[in-house]
Amino acid sequence: MKVKLVSNILDANTAMAAENRRRFQQEKIFVLNLMSAPGAGKTSILEKTIARLKDRVSMAVIEGDICTTKDAERIAALGVEAVQINTDGACHLDANMMASALANLELNSLDLLVVENVGNLVCPAEFDLGEDLKAMVLSVTEGNDKPFKYPLMFRESKAILVNKIDLLPYTEFDVEALRRDLAEINPGAEVFLVSARTGEGIEAWASWLERKVKEKKDF
Amino acid sequence: MKVKLVSNILDANTAMAAENRRRFQQEKIFVLNLMSAPGAGKTSILEKTIARLKDRVSMAVIEGDICTTKDAERIAALGVEAVQINTDGACHLDANMMASALANLELNSLDLLVVENVGNLVCPAEFDLGEDLKAMVLSVTEGNDKPFKYPLMFRESKAILVNKIDLLPYTEFDVEALRRDLAEINPGAEVFLVSARTGEGIEAWASWLERKVKEKKDF
Numbered sequence: 001m002k003v004k005l006v007s008n009i010l011d012a013n014t015a016m017a018a019e020n021r022r023r024f025q026q027e028k029i030f031v032l033n034l035m036s037a038p039g040a041g042k043t044s045i046l047e048k049t050i051a052r053l054k055d056r057v058s059m060a061v062i063e064g065d066i067c068t069t070k071d072a073e074r075i076a077a078l079g080v081e082a083v084q085i086n087t088d089g090a091c092h093l094d095a096n097m098m099a100s101a102l103a104n105l106e107l108n109s110l111d112l113l114v115v116e117n118v119g120n121l122v123c124p125a126e127f128d129l130g131e132d133l134k135a136m137v138l139s140v141t142e143g144n145d146k147p148f149k150y151p152l153m154f155r156e157s158k159a160i161l162v163n164k165i166d167l168l169p170y171t172e173f174d175v176e177a178l179r180r181d182l183a184e185i186n187p188g189a190e191v192f193l194v195s196a197r198t199g200e201g202i203e204a205w206a207s208w209l210e211r212k213v214k215e216k217k218d219f
Numbered sequence: 220m221k222v223k224l225v226s227n228i229l230d231a232n233t234a235m236a237a238e239n240r241r242r243f244q245q246e247k248i249f250v251l252n253l254m255s256a257p258g259a260g261k262t263s264i265l266e267k268t269i270a271r272l273k274d275r276v277s278m279a280v281i282e283g284d285i286c287t288t289k290d291a292e293r294i295a296a297l298g299v300e301a302v303q304i305n306t307d308g309a310c311h312l313d314a315n316m317m318a319s320a321l322a323n324l325e326l327n328s329l330d331l332l333v334v335e336n337v338g339n340l341v342c343p344a345e346f347d348l349g350e351d352l353k354a355m356v357l358s359v360t361e362g363n364d365k366p367f368k369y370p371l372m373f374r375e376s377k378a379i380l381v382n383k384i385d386l387l388p389y390t391e392f393d394v395e396a397l398r399r400d401l402a403e404i405n406p407g408a409e410v411f412l413v414s415a416r417t418g419e420g421i422e423a424w425a426s427w428l429e430r431k432v433k434e435k436k437d438f
Binding site for chain 1: 259285286339360362383386
């Protein structure tokens with residue numbers, strides 16, 4: 001019975017996500033769903049990505065948090081429109097919350113919409129929001145054993161950003177072991193080694209994302 | 220309807236947790252529910268805690284993970300009995316999973332049972348397992364803004380272990396700001412600054428936990 005229930009909730013979510021996706025297709029907006037554990041550096045990476053992309057593509061951000069508007073304030077301070085969703089306890093965004101947030105944005109003026117999901121390495125990966133691309137951040141301080149322990153998000157993500165590489169010398173994180181595990185779980189994923197703090201690797205990621213945005217625009 | 224549903228699941232969990240608690244009371248076992256985001260260092264702290272406590276108290280560990288038996292293998296390697304629960308996708312342990320795991324342990328020989336929850340800063344805090352004490356780990360690499368963003372776990376935890384303090388010089392983590400936020404959210408919490416890597420602060424935490432175990436035993 002519990003399983004049936006979850007499946008019904010997921011079915012309802014999938015229908016709503018399809019409706020979101022139809023709108024994004026109509027407006028030719030590329031939508032990125034950015035996920036990670038808490039504190040992996042989603043907002044910091046986003047700040048650096050915005051600094052590089054905001055003059056090249058028209059963008060907005062939806063910030064998902066259980067509480068507070070801290071992250072949306074950080075984004076708005078960079079001159080990019082930010083809508084905050086407070087989930088009031090829920091551990092992930094769903095397609096319905098996404099649809100509500102869209103009412104606050106001028107979709108036809110946008111090329112790129114970034115959704116920063118709730119910090120959680122589990123549940124967000126289960127909920128389709130209607131996005132074009134899921135990406136995730138793994139920080140090196142979390143350890144390289146995560147792909148097999150939390151396989152769904154690593155499997156669903158087309159891009160995996162390995163963040164805080166400036167801390168590599170102070171951790172036992174094994175980049176090659178991570179690459180081997182990812183090759184098994186998700187061989188097609190793009191892997192970017194970055195440091196939101198030093199800016200290392202951000203340009204490669206931002207350029208890759210920009211190409212994806214333009215591919216959709218030109219299609 | 221969705222809210223009612225969640226409330227029914229939580230009600231069922233509370234009833235099962237009460238039954239677990241009754242068993243723990245009967246056997247005079249102290250049960251610790253250890254929670255954190257993925258990669259904050261629960262297992263590493265547990266390894267160091269076991270090294271200090273295993274000759275002083277009779278203990279066992281229940282490991283909650285979505286997949287893999289990696290963490291239970293690390294614990295078993297230290298000569299402590301470890302039971303692995305694989306949640307098969309679920310993002311938290313519940314009282315029913317806990318009850319199933321208990322069938323694999325000789326409860327009457329134990330003083331301390333540690334439950335390492337699924338790595339998740341959100342959902343585990345909502346599910347009572349019947350434990351005596353909830354504790355959590357926050358690693359300094361996650362940032363000091365977490366208490367107000369994920370308030371439930373910080374509020375529910377009687378002990379908060381701030382881990383990876385060996386990395387403090389390489390992060391912007393502000394220990395005093397964290398203490399101020401915790402004083403507001405959960406003024407009674409014990410805060411331990413630790414490094415599972417160097418062992419710093421582990422003795423203070425382990426001794427505190429040992430006192431709690433003995434208080435219950437002597438009661």
